[in-house]
Amino acid sequence: MTVSIAHLGPPGTYAEAATLVYADYLTQTTGHRPLLCPYPSITQTLQAVANGDVALGVVPVENSIEGSVTITLDAIWKLDLIRIQKGLVLPISHALLSNAQGLADIKTVYSHPQALAQCQGWLEKFLPNVQAIPTNSTTEALQYLQETTTAAIASGRAAELYQLPILAHPINDYPDNCTRFWVVSLQPWPGGNYTSLAFSVPANVPGALVKPLQIFAQRNINLSRIESRPTKRSLGDYLFFIDIEANTDHQSVRSALQELKTHTETLKIFGSYSILNHQPQSPC
Numbered sequence: 001m002t003v004s005i006a007h008l009g010p011p012g013t014y015a016e017a018a019t020l021v022y023a024d025y026l027t028q029t030t031g032h033r034p035l036l037c038p039y040p041s042i043t044q045t046l047q048a049v050a051n052g053d054v055a056l057g058v059v060p061v062e063n064s065i066e067g068s069v070t071i072t073l074d075a076i077w078k079l080d081l082i083r084i085q086k087g088l089v090l091p092i093s094h095a096l097l098s099n100a101q102g103l104a105d106i107k108t109v110y111s112h113p114q115a116l117a118q119c120q121g122w123l124e125k126f127l128p129n130v131q132a133i134p135t136n137s138t139t140e141a142l143q144y145l146q147e148t149t150t151a152a153i154a155s156g157r158a159a160e161l162y163q164l165p166i167l168a169h170p171i172n173d174y175p176d177n178c179t180r181f182w183v184v185s186l187q188p189w190p191g192g193n194y195t196s197l198a199f200s201v202p203a204n205v206p207g208a209l210v211k212p213l214q215i216f217a218q219r220n221i222n223l224s225r226i227e228s229r230p231t232k233r234s235l236g237d238y239l240f241f242i243d244i245e246a247n248t249d250h251q252s253v254r255s256a257l258q259e260l261k262t263h264t265e266t267l268k269i270f271g272s273y274s275i276l277n278h279q280p281q282s283p284c
């Protein structure tokens with residue numbers, strides 16, 4: 001049976017590029033080529049996995065310049081059964097696509113909020129008076145390019161795919177711009193050396209986060225990331241997303257998670273996974 005993988009579309013997004021990397025890996029390891037299924041938003045991509053419409057989904061989770069992709073974290077928290085199977089990191093290089101004669105004609109720039117933010121300095125310098133409009137994805141932005149006063153930020157690959165002119169490339173403010181993606185499914189997977197989890201704490205009291213952090217520190221378990229997100233219940237009430245460098249099969253991790261349960265209100269463990277190292281020369 002063909003495995004379907006959901007990703008943010010339309011075709012040509014960075015999420016699709018990450019999905020193609022994973023599809024190549026699956027083809028090599030299983031002998032079967034999976035089917036790529038584009039969805040209009042990150043939330044709908046994850047929903048398709050949660051509903052069982054597709055076996056797998058690939059979503060961006062964190063960028064080296066802009067930090068967390070908050071839509072992904074919020075949706076994963078809400079969708080109870082989602083598990084992480086793999087991580088993969090992709091270098092991101094943005095281009096300015098437009099049918100305008102030159103930069104002086106451009107009045108509006110469309111793109112995904114992460115792409116707009118990663119090119120903020122370039123936009124301020126070269127297009128200081130344009131209006132930046134967020135879209136669900138970098139390739140959704142391309143539908144606005146019929147006008148000769150509009151531009152979109154997307155990849156060189158997207159420009160090639162839709163035969164659109166590139167006015168400037170690269171335009172990201174930092175050359176080492178990398179985005180981390182998660183491959184997710186409903187199936188727990190034999191893990192790797194990274195574990196991701198999230199929890200809410202019982203009350204917004206001093207030290208509510210100290211105990212959970214101590215639990216890991218006492219066992220010498222390294223945290224590679226901590227991110228807070230509002231619970232959306234009341235102001236100042238947060239969820240914490242944590243990545244640790246260890247597997248849940250490890251005895252120390254098991255006991256840490258047992259103890260963590262007693263110091264958190266809700267604890268969700270998204271699983272243990274390895275990082276697919278597909279480009280050993282990449283800056284990521």
Ligand SMILES: O=C(O)C(=O)Cc1ccccc1
Pocket residue numbers: 008012013014015016060063092112114115136137138139179
């Ligand atoms: O819109 C896309 O192409 C995406 O895949 C989301 C995104 C946007 C910018 C950087 C990384 C991922």
